[in-house]
Structure formats: C-alpha cells, structure tokens
Amino acid sequence: MTITADELPDDLNALKAMVLSREAENARLRQIIKELQRHRFGRRAEALPEDQLLLGLEEAEQVEAAGLEDNEQASPAVRQAQVAKRRT
Structure with missing residues (x-):
C-alpha cells in the first residue's frame, strides 16, 4: 500500500500518527516473520x-x-x- 505525497495530510500531528502506526505495523510483521522462521528453522524442524x-x-x-x-x-x-x- 503505497501513499503518494499528495495523499499525505498537511497536519504535523496526523503525519506523526501515521508514522507511529506504520512503525507498530512493521514491528508486528517483523514479529510474525521471526515466529515463522523459528517454526521453520527451529530445533523441532531439525528433528529426524x-x-x-x-x-x-x-x-x-x-x-x-x-x-x-x-x-x-x-x-x-x-x-x-x-x-x-x-x-x-
């Protein structure tokens, strides 16, 4: 989901809120990726x-x-x- 410069709000507080929400979403997605990697490459995955x-x-x-x-x-x-x- 790409946002163009024209779609960004001019209000500083709104921009800060958008950045914070994106950071929270990125952190959540990174956590999901770590869990998936742990599931795929963890100790249990290596068991015969x-x-x-x-x-x-x-x-x-x-x-x-x-x-x-x-x-x-x-x-x-x-x-x-x-x-x-x-x-x-």
Whole structure:
C-alpha cells in the first residue's frame, strides 16, 4: 500500500500518527516473520522422523556386522593388532 505525497495530510500531528502506526505495523510483521522462521528453522524442524532415524541405525548395524565378519576372518595376529590399536 503505497501513499503518494499528495495523499499525505498537511497536519504535523496526523503525519506523526501515521508514522507511529506504520512503525507498530512493521514491528508486528517483523514479529510474525521471526515466529515463522523459528517454526521453520527451529530445533523441532531439525528433528529426524523416527523411520529416517531407524534407517541410519540400520546402516550402522550393517557396517558393524560387516566389520565383525572381517574380524572373524582375520588372523589372530591381525585381531590383536586391532585390539591394541583401539585401546590406545
């Protein structure tokens, strides 16, 4: 809503009132924008859905299982080296 110079009142008090009302409206709109951004980008927005979290856990289990299979096939010397490496 744009106001041209011809539409502005000549009375100083009326102009002050218009400026104050616009400032109040701008503050209200800024608050609404902040709330919308908080809703969209806040902590809750970053939470993973449960099924997506389970996919990540499943992948981690598969990687761990593959690592256990590799350890079972490795020689005892290799296993001891891996254990020593983990302990340090």
